[in-house]
Amino acid sequence: MQQLQLEASWDKALSTQDREHIKKLFNETKQQHYSTIVFAPIREAINHRNELLVTVLVHNFTSFPFTFENTRLVYSNEQAVLAEQAFTLPALTIPANVSMPWTFIFPPGSYTQGASLWNGRLDIQ
Structure with a gap:
């Protein structure tokens, strides 16, 4: 059974x-029954450093803990890839059958500036 957990700082x-x-998003998306990692979008923003912030609910529907070790993430919409970046996050381990919110930060140069960056989809490539 999928559980929602928050990292301590969150x-x-x-x-x-x-x-x-x-919590509402978790309840709407926790029954997807995949056996993989799935990202449910929460919000996107550009911060004061011109970084693209993509906040998602990371669902680990697998039976193994998941870590981000040089994991390439692609943020795209129906027309194009908007951002790509490899992430290594030693402090983030998502236990099996757990969902956790997280914000992925794409620095300038890793995303298409000027493109419509809203309502995209985050995937592992």
Whole structure:
């Protein structure tokens, strides 16, 4: 059975509104019954450093813990690839059958500036 977990810093920092939004998204997407890693989009933004922030709910539907070790992520829409970056996140391990929110940061140069970056999809390549 899929469970929602929050990394400690997320648990402290999340507003009540964001926490409720994530719980609702989890309840809507936890029954997908894949045997892989699936990303459910939460939001996108550009920060003050011109980095693309893609916040997703990472569903680990596998029976093994998942870590990001030089894991290439692709953010795209129906027309094109908008961003690509390899991520190594030693502090992030998503246990088996657990869903966790996370923000992936794409630095300038790893995404197409000027493109419509909203409502994309994040996938492992």
